[in-house]
Amino acid sequence: MGKAEDTKARVERAALTLFVARGVAETTTKEIAMAASIAEGTIYRYFPSKERLALDLFLRHHRALAEALSEAQRPAKALRAKIDAIVGCYCDWADRDWTLFAYHLLNQHSFLVQVPDDTPNPVNVVREVIAQAMKAGEIPRRNVDLAAAAAIGVVLQAATYKVYGRFTGGLSVHRRFFADAAWAVLAVRER
Amino acid sequence: MGKAEDTKARVERAALTLFVARGVAETTTKEIAMAASIAEGTIYRYFPSKERLALDLFLRHHRALAEALSEAQRPAKALRAKIDAIVGCYCDWADRDWTLFAYHLLNQHSFLVQVPDDTPNPVNVVREVIAQAMKAGEIPRRNVDLAAAAAIGVVLQAATYKVYGRFTGGLSVHRRFFADAAWAVLAVRER
């Protein structure tokens, strides 16, 4: 890794850690610089503004996660197998870089409006899988967004609990339960 | 309502709306004052700081919701009935004051650490109900926090989607599905 790239990566990692610990607005450029062991001005050689730094971090993960989920579910045929693949992939990403994952999780509401329409979107991947399964008659037809929200919520809320410290250890440990639970939600029939 | 109480309520409502629309850190005291049609200084007759205003709004709803959920589930005997009661109560609160509800939902991570240990907590109400049902053998035993997170996530993520505008209309419309789905999650058995 070149020196410049190393510096840029250090800025990103320092910012990420602070953003998760204290929030984006509450983190100062001076703090980021200190945590990265560089001068404040150096940040601006690599990023035009603090906001863009925060947005870049979010978008890169957002896109990469969407593509990973999309790849993961593609080979599977049945919904049940697709769920296993998606849940597994999601847990792996969470466990591989928890700080980045937590950042993405906690700051969706501030960045989601700035995501360009054509960018790959984790939520849409799941949504499409569910829509397809409904069309194929694998699960009961209902409001797709409702079903997607409920299924995603199973895993996402558990991840949120981990952020709050109610869990220790990786998410992957529970992948089996998450997949079972998500499936159970999608398979719910009208009473 | 006295004049002073009316003013205080106007400040709270103005702050709430702005906090939801633009975030707490991004909302200035000047904006709050303008939205409430009062002078900036007047805010400080009723609140010692912007942070306390934000925290008060959060805590009041947090406590009240916890107590409402606790009351709602008490009369029910079986878990299934308790779930119906909790989901129904939750949806009602969301639909009754959506702005306050969205504020609470979106700012959990910034305020949850400041909640005193002895305050009633919506999450704990649900957790206790689930723990009880596991002890009674109504549902399979497993990590209570995991089960609680997954069940809560079903409803909470749908509410989050509504914040993002993926839903229109009230949450209550879907209370039946939420309850069915939460139950399905809790009833999941080891494969």
Place this chain on the structure above:
DNA sequence: ATCATATAAGTGAGTAATCACTCAATTGCA
């Protein structure tokens, strides 16, 4: 009722502090 007085509510210009960002000067590597 009228007025005098006391208290409460509201005002908004001013202040001190913070913070994102700039840039002229410096460093150190090829």
Place this chain on the structure above:
DNA sequence: TGCAATTGAGTGATTACTCACTTATATGAT
């Protein structure tokens, strides 16, 4: 020597909060 990388004091803008003052309301005596 030349150039990219880095530095950090400085800058202008923003913002939460203060406070001396004004206005509104309540009280009570005549």
